[in-house]
Structure formats: C-alpha cells, structure tokens
Amino acid sequence: MKIGIVGASGYTGLELVRILAGHPKVEISSLTSERFAGLAISEVFPSLKGFVDLRLNELSVHRIAREADFIFTALPHGTSMGVVEELIKRGKRVVDLSADFRLKDPDVYERWYGKHSCPYLLQEAIYGLPEIYREEIRGGRLVANPGCYPTGTILALAPLLEERRISAAGILVDAKSGVSGAGRNPSLANLFCEVGEGLKAYSVARHRHAPEMEQELSFRAGDRVKLLFVPHLIPINRGILSSIYARVDGELSTEKAYDLYRRRYQSEPFIRICPPATFPTTGEVRGSNYCGLGVMVDETSDQLIVIAAIDNLVKGASGQAVQNMNIMCGFPETMGLEQIALVP
Amino acid sequence: MKIGIVGASGYTGLELVRILAGHPKVEISSLTSERFAGLAISEVFPSLKGFVDLRLNELSVHRIAREADFIFTALPHGTSMGVVEELIKRGKRVVDLSADFRLKDPDVYERWYGKHSCPYLLQEAIYGLPEIYREEIRGGRLVANPGCYPTGTILALAPLLEERRISAAGILVDAKSGVSGAGRNPSLANLFCEVGEGLKAYSVARHRHAPEMEQELSFRAGDRVKLLFVPHLIPINRGILSSIYARVDGELSTEKAYDLYRRRYQSEPFIRICPPATFPTTGEVRGSNYCGLGVMVDETSDQLIVIAAIDNLVKGASGQAVQNMNIMCGFPETMGLEQIALVP
Amino acid sequence: MKIGIVGASGYTGLELVRILAGHPKVEISSLTSERFAGLAISEVFPSLKGFVDLRLNELSVHRIAREADFIFTALPHGTSMGVVEELIKRGKRVVDLSADFRLKDPDVYERWYGKHSCPYLLQEAIYGLPEIYREEIRGGRLVANPGCYPTGTILALAPLLEERRISAAGILVDAKSGVSGAGRNPSLANLFCEVGEGLKAYSVARHRHAPEMEQELSFRAGDRVKLLFVPHLIPINRGILSSIYARVDGELSTEKAYDLYRRRYQSEPFIRICPPATFPTTGEVRGSNYCGLGVMVDETSDQLIVIAAIDNLVKGASGQAVQNMNIMCGFPETMGLEQIALVP
C-alpha cells in the first residue's frame, strides 16, 4: 500500500515517517512540506538517511492522490479540512491528525476553531481511538485522530464512566506536557530558554482540547460530562502525564478500581495497567505506542486518582494514526508499533 | 550577629550561605557538615570562593553554641530535634529547616516521622510562615521553617479559607517540583538519567507534607481541612508550581477572588499577585524569595483554581528562613532578600 | 545617573535591567523595545514586577538622549551602529553590546557583518574587557562590549600570550554554549525540541567571533594569532565553557602555568583561578560576573589546556557591560555585581 503524508516536516510528520518506514505492509510514496519543498526529507531530518530519502513537494492534492492510496494529513487545523475533503472525494482513505474532524457538532467546532468548510464530513468521520471505536474504524474512510491530551484522558476515564463509578461532574484534569506537543513552528513561547528550567500552566480552563474530551467522555457516560482541564508546559521533548481527579460514585476501593481497568482493557495491546496505587511515568512509554494507567482511591476524600502517561507523538499522535491505519486496512493492529520505550 | 549553620553542605545549607553572605547585619561564623568536614565550604562549592571560605566542622553543639548567636539547622528530620533542643537549652535562637517542629501534635508527628524526643518544644515552636505568624515569630526563639510544598499551598489557600470562600473539603493540590527538593544525598531515584526527559507522580496521597498543610489550613479555616496532595517530580533544578483546586462556597467571580488576594497580601513584600486569570511561572521567581499567585474561577464548574510558584530553595526553604531571622531579630524583613529572579 | 537601555526586551536587555535595578548609583529611566513597545517591562518579564515597571517605548534617539545620561545599546549588529553614532553625537556615553564596534579594521568588519556606516568610530571605541583595557575604558565615551565567546577565551589566553609561553599558531578553542547566547528571536534552530536532549557543533571554523578573538589575542601576543574556533550548542539556558588547547613554547609545568595566571590576575575582582589541574564549571558562575579559569599542562603532548567558564549573559554580556560602566563613571568596579552564583 502506498502512503502519502501531507505535512511531513513537522514533528508528527517525522514521527509518521519513522514508524511507517519500519512497517512491512506499506511503502511511503509521497511527502509534502511547504517550508522544505525541494529537499529530501532526510536532508531535513538526517536521522532518516538511508531509510527514507524521498523528496518533499509542495502540497498538490492531485499529485498526492496519484502517488498514494492511503493518506495521513498532518496540517494545522483549518488548513486540513479542505485537503481532506478533496482526498475523500478522490476515493482515498485518510487519517487526519488535525483537530478538523474530531468534533461532531459544527457549532462547537466553530466556537473553538472557526468556520468549518465541510461540516457534512463531521458525522462520517470516526474518532480514532481504537480502544473505543475499533469496529467503526474498521470500515472507515476518514478517521479523525484524537488530540494528544484527549487520548490519555479518555483512556483513563472511559472504564469508570462507562460503569458509572465516578460522577460526571467535577472531573479535573491536571495535565503536564512536553514541548513537542506545540509543534515545530518557530515561536517565542517555545524557545529553549523560555521553557528550560521552568514550569508553567497555560490556557487554564480554556484549552481547545477540552470540548473534544467532553464530547467523547459524555458518549462514554451517557450523560453530559464537564471537566476542568488545566495543561502545563514542562521542559522535556516528549511525554504527557495526565493526573486526573474524580469523585467516586458509590463505593469503590483501589483494588476494585484496578480490577475494573484490568477487565476493560485486558485484550488491549497498547494499554498497560500499573499495580494498584502505583503510577506510570512518561519515561517508560517514551518512543512507544503504550498508554500507561495507574489508579488509586483516596478513601478519606472519596477522590479517585487516575494517572495516564503517553508519548504525545506516538500514542498521542502518529503511533495512534498508524494503529488506526492498521485497523482500517485489516493489518495486524500492532504492526510497525512493537517498539519498546527508550529508557533512559 | 554571628550565624551558625548546621548541615551546610546540602542544598538548603548552601542556599543559606549564599543569602547570608550578602546580609549586612550578620556574619557567618560556624558551619558543620558530616560528609565534608575538614574542607572549606568553598572547596565543596566553588561558587562561594572569596565570599565564604570557612571550614566545615563535624557537628558539635558545644562548639557551635560558642561560635554563633543564631543558628540555622538544616539536618534531616529525626536528627534535627536533638540538636535543636540542645541549642535552645544553651539560650540560642534557632530556625530549624527540618520537619521536626512543624507539627503541633506529637502523635501526628510520630505517625509520619517516628517518635519525637522533645515534644514539649512542639508547642513553643512557631510555624515560620511570616505572612501568617509574623507577630508570633517576632518574639520567638524557635521557628519551624515550613516545608517547600506547604509554603506555596498555604499562601495560596489562606485568603480563601480565612474568608470562608471555599469549602474546607475536597481541596486538591497537584504540585510539581524540581529535584533539589529531594536534597543532595546520592540516591538512584534522583540520578540525572532517572529524572531527565521524564515526568512522574510520587507519594500520591501519602506525602509527609500533607499533614503539615492540613494543620495550618485548618487553623486558617477554623475548621478541619482535608486535602488530597499529589506531588510530581519534574526535570528542573529549582521551582515548585502548585496547581490547587477548590470548590467555591457561595458566589465568587475571578475578579472578586483576585481582589481578595490583593487585599489580604497588599503589604506583603514577597507575595506577587498576577492579574486576574493569569498565572505565575517558576521561572519568574527562580533564585528569589517571591511567591507568585494567580487565581481564576471557572464558572461552569464552580471550581476555583489558584496556582502558586516559588523557588523551593528560597521561599520554600532558606530565603524564608532568613526572612524569619530578620523578623526574630528586628531587622528589616527584606534584608538580604532583595534579589531579582534569574531569567532565563 | 540616569540609564537608558536600547533593546530592553531581549535576554541581555533583561539582564542589564536585573543588574542595574540593584545598583546604588544609577536609576533606569528609559527603555526601548520594538516588539513590546507600549507594555511595561514587568509585563514582559514578571520577575521585574515591583523592581522596574517602566514602560517600553519604540526607539527614538531623541527621546532616549533626553531621558538618559548613560546608555546601553543591546541591538542586533548592523542596527546598533547608527543609534550609537547618534547618541555619541549628542554627547552621551555608551556601552554597545552588539558586535558593531569591536573590530578595529573596517574591512574585517565588512567581511563578517557587512558595510560599516561610521568606521571613524571604530578607532575611538574601546574594547571593553576591563582585565586588559581598564585604563582606556576609564576615559572612554564609547565602549564596545566583548562577545560572549571572546570574553572567556581572551581571559584564558592573555596571560600565556603576553608572556610568550604558548605558540601563537595552532590554538584551538572548543567552546560549548547555552542557548541564551542565541538571543530571544523566534527561530526553528532554538526551539526547545530542536536543542533539548541533544548536542551539536555549529559554524565550525566560521563563527563571527573568531576575528574578534584573533584581533585581541594578536594584540596580546604582539604577533599574528590564528585560532581554530569550534562552538557547540548545549541544552542549558546559561553558561559557556571554553576548552582551549595550545602548544607550550619552551618549558612549562602545570604549577608554573598556574602561578602565571595567579600573578596576572591577582588583583582582578572577577577572575577566579582553580587549583592546578582542576577546572571550573559553568554552574559555579551561573548568574554571577565571575570568569573561572583552570589550567593544566599535559607533559606527554606538550599541550596546554585551559578551560574558562562564564555566564554568557553576565560576564559574557550584561555584567561586563555594567563593570565597564562602573569604570567609565568612577564607581567601584564591583558595584552591583557582587552576586554569588546560583547553585544548583
């Protein structure tokens, strides 16, 4: 199968190339980049030399549709939708890594991102979280790859909300992210010296990933879930640690909560549950497609604590995108994704 | 005034020396270290060369009592109490940076740290948070310097609890700390490669600083405060960012919460309030004695978010210790502490 | 004395403000910034709140000449010279932190930076390395503050070249710099993720600081010095470590080399010599105006190794600029610069 990647010179684009280069069933055949068009991708990223030396071209839907069967779009939101619509019209299957097809309600999309140009595709698009929508993904032609923050949070909360073990109100997500989540465009805020040896919160209670989480968690709960989402920027390259707090509904011990997670995810290849009252670190998933989950109930406060750790560029973006492709195309779901985390 | 520092070769010891070397009213006259006894402190820390070149001695209460009028003890908990008791007996004034005199109830101390050898001093010891106990500190001879986590959290919550604007139950503290908080003793967990390029939670809902916070916050609230405290380790040297979540009691807007903080802390020299709905970073307090506070009310969830940023070695330890000394001795409170943060 | 800072919103501008805010003989009265004009500098850098809250204005030579007696220009090379010329014409004294007045030969300037608009000022400008040009600086009205790399390297090599103890040919400077040396303008190369957890050489044998070093070292040697300069970028905020290698001319032991440094710099307030065959670290000078030097002769290879450590923003830029101002104005040379390094 021939693969096209639109927006290959960003971090998620690079990560797609890294993963797909080792995938036995596909061949990367078309890459685009506006900034580096004309160069080989291995000139932009020397780590790829000898693996993928394809030239980067300016985006032409016509060309990419001719050169590739299956396309990953890794463009900024707003820019992506037009390209995706054209590719779908040409009969291509697409995994879109932008935010453009994640929200079902065009009004919600508009409030957070601006006017949507092809709202009719929002209903068709499948939210690409395999642990929840595996069956729908299987037949899909357009998969909206989840945001990095939503991936960890939804995976952490789904077992509890599905079983009505926590209350749908008062959920709090305190997330800490490495800097690669901000992308590869030069900006003052992401300069080394603005981030290094420091900690800060940003977009407190106003981050665009909140409506995405609320949409999916409400589906899980069968009820309107509201959450308070507070992201923080941490001086590391990769990794998101989401510390999530919820009020227990009824009785729930740490052990029982743990069992609930074990049962829910027992056959999931990329979910790793920590022993009761122990928690995952981002180090142990770095460079891998795993989501680590740890759970504990604090019985004095009746608060449940669940912590999720992912590599934001793998399970939080490109690894999950390949997982989606595997499911869409009938390949083994873990194909190309068996890499062990890089520690230290 | 002659100053002794017991345990001068750890990070808080070094930081005391750094600050006191520039203090116009004192002279450092006695330093102890078990590990580096016999060396000049400037051989252990070349940054001090030319400023403080005093020799480190093994601890002898007799000797330090002879050489110094005012003593800072920067020893591990458990070890500190015996030394402090002896110094107090010899008529010295002491600021103790360990946990040994922070808790009022000897049973609580015992549960978290082990048996206390001089519980009669617990009542006399003053909890050294000047923004709360300034008057008591003034006449004190034994000040228990607050823990690094409690400092930021208590300063962040006091204005709200004192005015009963948040509920005493359900408070959540998600704190992120640099590694210097763990001290300077070699340990696997604090090796560069165990921490670098990673994120983790630790001592979840079980950290020893929780009872200290609860004690002081309960005093503020005039009610039993319980909180859920979840610390995280972050790959930076200095800084604690505490993101604190509480349920608003009654009505409270961001603006009103902000006003409340402004009023409460208006004459405090080391508290810096951010404009409404903006938040401090650890970078902007690095190396300084400031505590930055930012507040926001999320009206959809009725959650109040307050974020505190301190340098754990300054306002969270040695800077605050000097602030306490200044108050105890009638020096201007900011003396020796006027340093602007080092950015970047 | 009233101080103006042109280009106050970059890292060297901020560092000037930080240092000068604590200087007892001056008052900051005028600040410019193109990007942040209209904001208070403490809105751009909250660390300054309560210390310096002056408004940033767009650059107007007229205005700054009216508001200030003594001016620091912290603009990019090429932009600086015109402003400096105007200020000098208006009778102001200036320390220029750009490269515009460091090179004596306008042709050399042109080869590396482009056409010079006021070459007649190159001869008047004094190269602001106090350890070498103290007397000249005293009477000067225009001081060209040295580059960050040249500062450490010239201080490291001067004692040996002045005494003809190393050969003027074959000197090699392998320098490692933190990222703040690259300034605060957004660029792909200085994004956190491009630098973090990595090491690279750049501008190998082609860096613009090489001619500046060669000019000054040739003056020291009384002979044409050529050196090979290889800078590296390291994921830290502050600090330059320059490892310098030279061929011993005649006989020289480590002890004798050490004595030579001790003698040359014995009354220098900001030079710190390590014991023989031991070396400084950047950590021990971080945030301070010190230059640490360590020397060793490898007798098997007859190579002399000297390592210099500075904080590139202090002794490598703004601290040295203030040191120059102190000398120019007859203030005590260390005034405002007595700060101990921040460790860790």
Next chain:
Amino acid sequence: MKIGIVGASGYTGLELVRILAGHPKVEISSLTSERFAGLAISEVFPSLKGFVDLRLNELSVHRIAREADFIFTALPHGTSMGVVEELIKRGKRVVDLSADFRLKDPDVYERWYGKHSCPYLLQEAIYGLPEIYREEIRGGRLVANPGCYPTGTILALAPLLEERRISAAGILVDAKSGVSGAGRNPSLANLFCEVGEGLKAYSVARHRHAPEMEQELSFRAGDRVKLLFVPHLIPINRGILSSIYARVDGELSTEKAYDLYRRRYQSEPFIRICPPATFPTTGEVRGSNYCGLGVMVDETSDQLIVIAAIDNLVKGASGQAVQNMNIMCGFPETMGLEQIALVP
C-alpha cells in the same frame, strides 16, 4: 539461541534487553542483577512489561552457563574478568561490555584499572569494533566490546590514520557525553541537580579510555599514536559528540577528506557520513546504532576537524555488542538493529 545477560539492571543491561527483545534469532533466557535479584526485570523497568518479564537472579556462573548459550557481561571492570573466564571455560561465547578485555598489554591494564586475573585471555579477546575487526570477530569466542568514547573516536580517526593523512602526534579529542555513560549507581556527581543546567570537564587528560584509544589508533597508524583526551559531562541522557582535531600530513582538502571517509566506510551499514563541512548531531542517532561522521579541513590552520556522534548506549555499548553477536553467530549484521533514531 539462548541469551544470558549478566548485570541486567544497569543502563547497558537494560539496553541489551530492549534490543534483543526484538531480535528474531535469539531468546533472552537468563538475567542477573545483584541489587534487584528476585524481581522481574519488568518490575525494575516497566517499559519492558509484556516484552521481557524474566526474573533477575543473583549471579551464578553455573546457572547462567546452564540457561544460556551466548552471554553478554555488563559488569563493572575488575568484577567482569572472573565471570568471563569461567564462562569461556564452560565453552560459552561472550561479549564483555566492561573494560576488562580491551587492552592487549596487561601492564597497561594494571596501570589504569588494577591487577588482571586472567591476562592470558587478553590476547585472545577481540576488540569488538566491527568496522575494523569484522573478520576476527567472526570466529571469536570472546569479544571485548569497545568503550563508548573510543568507539566514536576510533571510527572518526581510522580512515585518516590508515592512509597516513594526519600526523600521529598532536591529536586532540574534546568529547561531550550524556550522563548515562556514568552508569546507574547512585553517586553525588551524577545527581540531577549536580549536572542539570551546567557544563564541566572531568578526568582531563587522565581518563581511562585514553589508553584504549591509543592502542587501537596505533594499530591503525602502524605507529605510536598519542592523543590528548578531554571528556565533558553534559546534561542529557544519551549521546556522545566527539570533536576531534588533528594536523594534516601533506595536502588534504575538505572534499578529499570526505571522499576518503566515503570510500573507507562505503559498505558499512552503521556509518553515516555527512556532506563535506557539515557535522552530525547526537539527536540524529539517539536510540539507533549509527555513528555519524562529519569532516572539514581548515586550510588556514591545516587542522582537520572530524566530529563523531553516537548514542553511547547503542553504538557506544549495547547496540555494538549485538552487532558483534550477529557477526560471531553468522546472523545478518544489522539484525535487530534497524531502528531509526528517535527525534525529537
């Protein structure tokens, strides 16, 4: 083939497990660790969960000889030799990652490391740098895996010394290493706060890897090579960048030097030559078995600059060890080692 790893709970041990777990021709069957004996290796390193869950045992030569056919020893020098001797006696093939079998001359070994207990094995042991000793490795039963610093340096200098294009005297190696090279034993010097946000040289001209480099480079040159080796510690987890300086012997342009490298390494699977006068970074080899090389001749000084970048834990240790195993056992040389570097 059944694999034993002695010393599996250090960083090189972990890295061996990570790589071998994905190797199609081997099965890890025996692991030892003194500190963590009794635990599963995946309890020590959760990143391995589901991949390798084998229990760690205390070292017993008898047991490991029974359980494994091929053994990697990753013990401290001095400890390793006895174990290796026993394993060889039992007919096992061994790749030893310690320094114990790298030096041919027992006197040199003794000077740097202490008395050798089985010097007769030094002659048999093959220095495991496949780019040089591939044929010898093929038939070997004991391979001494090169040190991390020597690997990059020897690969960088071999083409020039073999062709007599640089002089054997006056070679200078300024190396910068991440902290994982120091191993996983708790020590003050490698604590996060002792290394973070800092730079330092260490073991200047006295590092134990110098005699190893000199031995191998002398073989390459057919002449006694002396070099000056100056290592530096950098706050990153992984990576060594070695900047190497040598005097050109005769005439040599950058282009010709580049051609020489291309020719020498044209069929090497793990050597990557940068375009002339451009240089590799550690980022582009992180987590991979590549050695990046870049070369330039500075014609003004007749100095040749060659820079080598490796991941110290992969090509500098465990990856190279697996490469050696592949050659020893007749497996394809790149088997299990095809991983692309993790960027960023």
